[in-house]
Amino acid sequence: MGIYDYSVLDRKGNEVSLQGFEGKVLLVVNTATGCGFTPQYKDLESMYEQYHDKGLEILDIPCNQFAGQTPGTDEEIHEFCTLKYNTQFPQMKKSDVNGENELPLYTFLKSQKGFEGFGKGPMALAMSAMLKKIDPDYKNNPAIKWNFTKFLVDRQGNVVARFEPTASMKDVAKAVEGLL
Numbered sequence: 001m002g003i004y005d006y007s008v009l010d011r012k013g014n015e016v017s018l019q020g021f022e023g024k025v026l027l028v029v030n031t032a033t034g035c036g037f038t039p040q041y042k043d044l045e046s047m048y049e050q051y052h053d054k055g056l057e058i059l060d061i062p063c064n065q066f067a068g069q070t071p072g073t074d075e076e077i078h079e080f081c082t083l084k085y086n087t088q089f090p091q092m093k094k095s096d097v098n099g100e101n102e103l104p105l106y107t108f109l110k111s112q113k114g115f116e117g118f119g120k121g122p123m124a125l126a127m128s129a130m131l132k133k134i135d136p137d138y139k140n141n142p143a144i145k146w147n148f149t150k151f152l153v154d155r156q157g158n159v160v161a162r163f164e165p166t167a168s169m170k171d172v173a174k175a176v177e178g179l180l
Contacts, residue, residue: 006105009093011074025179032069032147041085043169058089097144112159114142118166
């Protein structure tokens, strides 16, 4: 199976087939409204505005699995994002990205691009220290580690990159731009 064989639910519960994104560059992000990384919504919206007409689509999938940082309803999450960050990209139904109830899409994405580390710098060190307490073996499994993990998919449906939340949004934008 490829990425276009999957579907997700939009925030109103309607099925969205990823086949509709065929031929586009797709950035799939598990988001949260109350996280230290939440300001990345600003960068995501900026990327969307700059590159949407060139073929970029962003799939925002809110998730409450990490420290309960997305407690609201789908409508409350949407309202927060549109009012605070003026987001225009499609927002899906709040979903799990790990565990027995994870979206099949995330099972696929993780099988294509596993965890490769948090990089360097203070945020990377902080994330590593926190995760060691939660999962001592976190480096050796493909699980999503935290909010704002991003998967980049090229126009042919290949998962070409995984960006942890600690990755520079400039690096994410540069990778997106390289596929357009």
